[in-house]
Amino acid sequence: MQSISDFLTPEGMRKLEALTLRSRTLVEGFRAGSHASPLKGASIEFADHRQYVKGDNLRNLDWKVFGRTERYFIKQFEEETNLRVYVMIDGSGSMGFRSGEHLSKYDYACRIAASLGYIVGKQQDSLGLTIYDDKVREEIPARGGMRHFRLILERLAAHRPEGRTDTGKALHALAERTFRRGLIVLMSDLLDDPEAIFKAVAHFRKKLHDVILIQLLDPAELTLPFERVAQFVDMETGEKLEIDPSLARLAYQKELQEFIDGCREKCAVMNVDYRLVSTAESFEDFIHHYLAERRRMSL
Amino acid sequence: MNFLAPWMLYGLAAIAAPIAIHLWRRRQIQAIPFGSLRFLKAIASRTRRSSRVENLLLLFLRCLLFALIVAAAARPVMLARSAQLFGGEVPRTVILIIDHSASMGARAGGQTRLEAAKACALSVFDDLKQGDRVAVIAASDRAGLLVAEPTIDRDVARKAVAGIRLTETRGDFAPALREAGKITAKAERGLRQVFLFTDSQETGWRPTLAHPEAVFDLPWKQETPQLVVVRPDDLSPRNACIKELRLLSPFLVGGSTFRGVATVENLSSAPLHDLVQITIGNERAGQRPVDAAPGATVEVPFEFEAPGVEGSWARGTARLSGDDLPADDAYYFSIPVYRPPRVTLAEGTQLGPERLRPSFFLRKALEAGGAIRVRTISAAALDDTGLEGQSAVFLADPGRLSDRAIARLERFLESGGTVALFPGDQTRPADAPAFLPARPTAPRDLPPGRQPVRIADSAHPLFADAWDNGTPFPALPQKRLLDWKLTPQAAVLLTLGAGEGAEGGAPFLIQGERGPGRVLIVNASADRTWGDFPLSPAFLPLVQQIARYSATQPGRATRLSVGDPLTLPPNLPRNKPLALTLPSGEARTRPADAAADSRTVLLERADASGFYSASAGEETAIFPVNVDRAESDLKAAPPEALEKATAPLALTQLTGRDALTQWLQKSKGLVPFWPFLLGAALAVFILEAVLANLVARRRAQGEAITIATGRLTRRRTV
Known part of the structure; x- marks a missing residue:
């Protein structure tokens, strides 16, 4: 069985003791x-x-x-x-991408999930987990307790990111099944059909869930640091594309920036917390900064 | 366009380098797994096309740069109408080779070919420009460097060309061509041209065609000069020559018959009708008509009454009336004038009555007629008796000779003398001297009666005027002879008996050579112990013929050609100063040299045909020197043979002055083109550098954007 130490260091857990995770909207709880x-x-x-x-x-x-x-x-x-926190992690093939010594996006998401789960458990709130790609692969209902938390960690560790992404389809199904209002923490690289993604997010919002959307990207996906002509292979479809990155970098980053700005705008319209995270950033720092900022903005 | 250094074009293979690097780099393309190609695909079509165009353009420019540099290094020159517009013509180094061998004396078109060749060579000077340099080489069988260092002083070169005289030497273009190659290697930068003015005689090209790589060696291959062979004409001069003259009479006796055969070759395309005139000394001896079909060789025998001539040698000339090449119309020869032989008769025993001694019959035979001077000694006295002035030594059953006697006889043979051996009962196989042409084995008795004798070579001087088909050699009453084991150098002149030996009989008269001397073995005793040969009618004439034959100088029929060296003849004494007279009348002297022998060179090179004479003391030797008959065949070498031999050089073959003039006109205005290629290479280099810089800057612009992360979206108020 996985333990929390596989995801969090003792020092990290100690730092998490002071943090809280609250929903900004009214939620239903049974305790x-x-x-x-x-x-x-x-x-x-x-x-x-x-x-x-x-x-x-x-x-x-x-x-x-x-x-x-x-x-x-x-x-x-x-x-x-009590708060029901639903952690939904994109477990498709693209989430397995990593460059250099950085964590893969999926591993990064697991560590965020572990951190949030630790906080939620400390708050005696409930934590649920969903891992999806083009369909739901893992679904653990929201419950409290350490045993449940360990179960979640175990499922996180066991999953290998693979397969194609269909975020919209998976999330719509989840939205239908999630009756009790809670806090949805959706972690994905969003390298999918944006319309489908935000329709699904809107579905959650319609059901009055509080949604946090964390987009995870590798530094290589952000900066395209490659110099020589290379053949890029899509990790989900296997499609190949030969390109000179040094010539394509500027245009690529503009496209990406435009996409990110679009996501940010749509999230703002739907009152969804959107955060773009680079896996180069320490996830512990991210948690701290994000929760502090979230708390500041809610005051 | 021509290239002055075409071998540099092999460097074009270096263009493969940037292409290979380009292809290698393409193979090194790395496969990178990536999260999603969504954004890359959106911009791929735009960037990929321009990237490919840029890469191909850079590759093309780099290949073009290589090609321009290599082409410039090959030093192209091209014709240009306005040479001055491009900076003037290429300076030239011109090497003129004029063939002045004997065949160039052939007359065609009213002048000799040498005169025509010189006129063509001088016409090249009209084409020279300021800065052009000229060298001049005269070609015969060797290269005469008349102007060895290319000079801009055209007067010096003109004078050198004009001063070339006809020689009687044979032609060989190889030495001159090799010298021309050396001159081109040392010449300054620019165009190099080698002109060879010659009748292009096939015999002159033969050494070059046999080993072209030895002639057109490294300097030719590196500098690749233009080679222009200019024939003065393509006419066929009329020419016949006396190719050879064979003397049938061993010596000249005033008032007696003198015989020989002249071989005449008709090298023309027309029949020959001419006369062969024979001159002895200053007197005309006679003439014979000669008729020969085109290309035919005929023999013209002659027989004249010999005029009286003083001295020990007579000079003779056989001459044709004349044709387009006079140099080979005369054939010079010499023939010894008869003088009484002087014979030393050495007998083995001098005991008993004189008529029983082996020398008795010999002396009687030799002294008959009074023309032969004879002295008789014992074989033992040979140790201390000088043989100078003697023409022959007759050994009559000498028995075992001492080493000193053998050494004296060998020296005598080396000086051209004749030793005649008559064996007898004292002749032992173990005692036979080494200079004999055969080894005695054992005596053999013959059947009773006269033994037939057969002459093996009736043309031999021993039998001339004595025995022939009309007067056969008589059968001999011999009872015994020796069996002989012949050496490879031995010649059997007479055989005795029938059914034995290779010639159907036992050797009776054997001849061998020892240096210039002769050794004769008569396989019969000089007395009557082995038979009545001394009493036969053949004995006296044979003995006297041997004596007379010994008086002739062997080796005088050697054929000397112009260009050959003259060596010391054996009959001249070494202990007296020697006087050498050339055909021109020039006289040279040489001090006495006791160590001199037949290999000692009197004259390094006979430069002219005619008679050279050498005299020391009372002895004289005549050297008739003729033009090499290889020069008589005026047939030109086939053009395709020259093309093959000179490949891959740029060879031009022209005939006549007009063709040369036209060719010189066409080759005018050669302009160096490589500066323009270098300029183009520089422009391509700059263009490539600019383009590569632009591409690099474009690639560097990709790092300008930083996508911000970590910013929490501001929510709209609830």
Whole structure:
């Protein structure tokens, strides 16, 4: 069985202790947690009054209002519940790309998932995992507990990124199956049909999920650092293309930048947190910076 | 366009280098797995096309640069109408080779071919420009460097050409062509031209055609000069020659018959009707008509009454009336004048009555007629008796000779003397001297009666005027003879008996040569112990013929040609100064040299035909020297043979002055083209550098953009 130490160092875990992951939207949870819940029930935060009906809990009678109005009203509270975090990782062949000493995009995503899972577990929230390519390959429902977390780590380690990507198709299926609102952390290189991807994201948003979209790219995919004419081979389709990278670099980066800007714009429209990450960046630094920034922006 | 150094064009193979590098680099294309080709495909069509065009253009420019440099190194020259527009003509080094061998004396078109060749050579000077240099070589059987260093002083060169005289030497163009190759190798940069003015006689080309690589050696191959062979004409001069003269009479006796055979060759395409005139000394001896078909060789026998001549040698000339090549119309010969032989008769024993001694009959035979001077000694006295002035030594059963006597006889033979041996009972096989042409084995008795004698060579001087078909050699009453084992040099002149030996009899008269001397063995005793040969009618004439034959000088029939060296004849004494007289009358002297022998050279080279004479003391030797008859055949070498021999040189074959003039006109205005090629190479180099720089800069622009990561998208407010 995989352990968290396969993904996180003790020093890294220690740094994660101070971090929290919260959803900015109302989520549904079945346990008492720290997250705002749209369900009104026993809670320490007063939300509203309603007339007493036979059978209500008399402990929730607001006696102050009776004193003023000599009418019986029940207090309604905002129920605080646990966060369901759904980590969805693109496990297609392109996610296996790596250059130099960097982690592959998939391994990087696993480490982010492990970090988030650690935080979520510490928060006694629930974590679920989905790995997909052109269909869902792994699906673990959101639960809490260390045993469950280890199970997730094990599934992450066992998967080998391969096959073709069809993000839209996989995510739409997931969106249909995910009933309880929660926080969707979607990690992919997005080197797929952008329309299909964002339709799927929109599907999640329609279901009122909070979505974080993390696009992972290798530094080589960002800078095309190759000098000599080379034959590039698509890791998913096997297609080959001979090109002089030194001549194509500028145009390639412009295309990529245009695509990234498009993603960013679409995410902004859908109120989706979008983050572009290079696998050259330390994932621990990314987690820290991202959660700190997310918290700042939510204040 | 011509190339002055065409071998440099092999460097064009170097163009393969950039192509090979290009192809090799293409093979080194790495396969790189990549996440997605989506964005690469979007821009591939735009960049790939331009990349390919750039690469091909750079490859083309690099190959072109190589080609231009190699072509420039090959030094191309081309005709240009306005040579000055391109900076003037290429300076030339011109080498004129004029053939002045004997065949160039042939008259054609009213002048000798040498005169025509010189006129053609001088016409080249009219074509020379400022800066052109000229060298002049006279070609015969050797190369005469008249102007060895190419000079811009044309007067010097003109004078050298004009001063060339006809020689009587044979032609061989190889030495002159080799010298021309050396001159071209040392010449300054520019065009090199070698003109050979010759009748292009096939015999003159023979050594070159046999080994062209030895003539057109490294300097020719490296500098590749233009070779122009100019014949003065393509006419067929009329020519016949006396190819050889064979003397049948061994010596000249005033008032007696003198005989010989002249071989006449008609080298013309027309029949020959002429006279062969024989002159002895200053007197005309006679003439004989000669008729020969075209290309035929005929023998003309002659027989005249010999005029009286003083001295020990007579000079003779056989001459044709004359044709287009006079040099070979005369044939010079010499013949010894008869003088009484002087014979030393050495007998083995001098005991007993004189008539019983072996020398008795010999002395009687020799002294008969009084023309032969005889002295008789014992064989033992040979140790101390000088043999100078003697023409023959007759050994009559000498028995075993001492080593000193043998050495004296060998020296006598080396001086041209004759030793005649008559064996007898004292002749032992073990005692036979080494100079004998045969070894005695054992005596043999013959059947009783007269033994027939057969002459093996009736033309031999021993039998001339004595025995022939009309007067056969008589049978001899011999009872005994010796069997002999012949050496390879032995010649059997008479055989005795029938049914034995290779010639049908036992050898009776054997001749051998020892240097210039002769050794004769008469296989009979000089007395009557072996038979009555001394009493036979053949004895006296044979003995006297031997004596007379010994008086002739052997080896005088050697054929000397112009160009040959003259060596010391054996009959001249070494202990006296020697006087040499040339055909021109020039006289040279040489001091006495006791160590001289027949290999000693009197004259390195006989430059003219005619009579050379050498005299020392009372002895004289005559050297008739004739023009080499190889010069008589005026047939020109086939043009295709010359093309093959001179390949891969640029050979031009012209005939006549007009053809030469036209060729000189066409070759005018040769302009060096390599400066333009170098300029073009420089331009290509700059263009390639600029293009390569542009490509590099374009490639460097790909690093200008940095895609920002890590920025969290600002969300719109909820």
